[in-house]
Amino acid sequence: MTEAAKKLPRIEINAKFCKGCSICVDFCPTNVLEIRGTIVAVKDLEACTRCQLCDLRCPDFAIQVFD
Amino acid sequence: MSTDAKPAKKQKLSVPFDYSKYLRKDKLPHIWCPGCGHGIILKALLRAVDKVGLEKDDICMVSGIGCSSRTPGYVDFNTLHTLHGRAPSFATGIKLTNPELNVIVTTGDGDALAIGGNHFIHTCRRNIDMTILVYSNAIYGMTGGQFSPTTPIGSFTHTSSYGAMEPPFDTCEMAKAAGATFVARATSYHVQDLEKTLKAAIEHKGTSVVEILDECPVYFGRLNKMRSASQMMEKIEKEGTVSVKQAENLSPEEIGGRLLRGILHHDTETAEYCDQYAALTERAQGK
Numbered sequence A: 001m002t003e004a005a006k007k008l009p010r011i012e013i014n015a016k017f018c019k020g021c022s023i024c025v026d027f028c029p030t031n032v033l034e035i036r037g038t039i040v041a042v043k044d045l046e047a048c049t050r051c052q053l054c055d056l057r058c059p060d061f062a063i064q065v066f067d
Numbered sequence B: 001m002s003t004d005a006k007p008a009k010k011q012k013l014s015v016p017f018d019y020s021k022y023l024r025k026d027k028l029p030h031i032w033c034p035g036c037g038h039g040i041i042l043k044a045l046l047r048a049v050d051k052v053g054l055e056k057d058d059i060c061m062v063s064g065i066g067c068s069s070r071t072p073g074y075v076d077f078n079t080l081h082t083l084h085g086r087a088p089s090f091a092t093g094i095k096l097t098n099p100e101l102n103v104i105v106t107t108g109d110g111d112a113l114a115i116g117g118n119h120f121i122h123t124c125r126r127n128i129d130m131t132i133l134v135y136s137n138a139i140y141g142m143t144g145g146q147f148s149p150t151t152p153i154g155s156f157t158h159t160s161s162y163g164a165m166e167p168p169f170d171t172c173e174m175a176k177a178a179g180a181t182f183v184a185r186a187t188s189y190h191v192q193d194l195e196k197t198l199k200a201a202i203e204h205k206g207t208s209v210v211e212i213l214d215e216c217p218v219y220f221g222r223l224n225k226m227r228s229a230s231q232m233m234e235k236i237e238k239e240g241t242v243s244v245k246q247a248e249n250l251s252p253e254e255i256g257g258r259l260l261r262g263i264l265h266h267d268t269e270t271a272e273y274c275d276q277y278a279a280l281t282e283r284a285q286g287k
């Protein structure tokens, strides 16, 4: 399977709910996320392992990772 | 399915939990500050409730006053927001008159252990079936950062400008000594353990107390030179605790000042209060 065909996860961010606390950014094991302006953004989707830790530790119902 | 050569663990199936069915969506976003651990606890609690398989109407969530006590406002259960420190006593009345309800109390270290200390210990003493979650951030968040009965010696708050002088309570030891039959400690950093502990606490019949170390970045963090919520989670919750399992292989010196995390006490023998009350009623009626 080529890299291009690899199925990437979909990271859904609720911009209205995210308070930019950076917990998800700081504890993402593969450094997928970053704070851009005042809220979270995806920096490197390919590195995402779908571990769900960002969602589990987000205090604000603001981030979810789908297949 | 991917046949990618990459290790299987990289392609784990990802199905996020659907929180919305348990929430009062019109009340969100919640009022808690950026990085406040209370939201992490709320989410773990909803996952635990789902795993136990409870119906929304079978739950009554009760709270006192404080940021932590805002929790019931966001959930689509039966809910009651009561007086400062008195949630366990309101909850006792609810449980005794509706023993079929699953009663969950959300409270803060100030609410439960300062103004509510008496209500807390007497609820534990009766071993009435309910789950008490103490959101333990070592400060009064809602009123602007005063020290609480769990503030560690030397910590700075707005009422301990030279470092807190009084020794803190050990919430779990106190709950156990008072008679609670399920006592555990968890953190908002160790989220998966938190969810499992809350599930076990809800399933236990009798008074369950779970102290959850979480973070108030706005007051405790800022006043104690921790710049972010993540830094607090790292220092206080991760480095400041050791699991019961890890502790088995460590000497007291190696454990040092770290707090134990996990289920600390689980007694399934002691009679539960509502059962005892029903038996007493039958006796009194000469049945």
Ligand SMILES: Cc1ncc(C[n+]2csc(CCOP(=O)(O)OP(=O)(O)O)c2C)c(N)n1
Pocket (backbone or CB within 6 Å): B065, B066, B067, B068, B069, B084, B107, B108, B109, B110, B111, B112, B115, B135, B137, B139, B140, B141, B142, B143, B148, B216
């Ligand atoms: C009878 C009474 N006394 C004092 C207060 C003021 N008060 C409101 S919340 C609070 C402390 C809350 O601290 P805690 O329970 O630790 O919750 P947190 O806000 O940190 O989650 C106090 C003293 C009050 N509301 N009612």
Ligand code: SF4
Pocket (backbone or CB within 6 Å): A027, A028, A029, A030, A031, A032, A033, A047, A048, A049, A050, A051, A052, A053, A054, A055, A065
């Ligand atoms: S699912 Fe895991 S790897 Fe992907 S962004 Fe979230 S924390 Fe990072």
Ligand code: SF4
Pocket (backbone or CB within 6 Å): A017, A018, A019, A020, A021, A022, A023, A024, A025, A039, A040, A054, A057, A058, A059, A060, A061, A062, A063, B035
């Ligand atoms: S943890 Fe949640 S609220 Fe905080 S930055 Fe990430 S998505 Fe936003």
Ligand code: SF4
Pocket (backbone or CB within 6 Å): B031, B032, B033, B035, B036, B037, B038, B067, B068, B137, B141, B142, B215, B216, B217, B218, B219
């Ligand atoms: S004041 Fe502290 S406890 Fe209250 S919501 Fe803000 S961070 Fe949380």
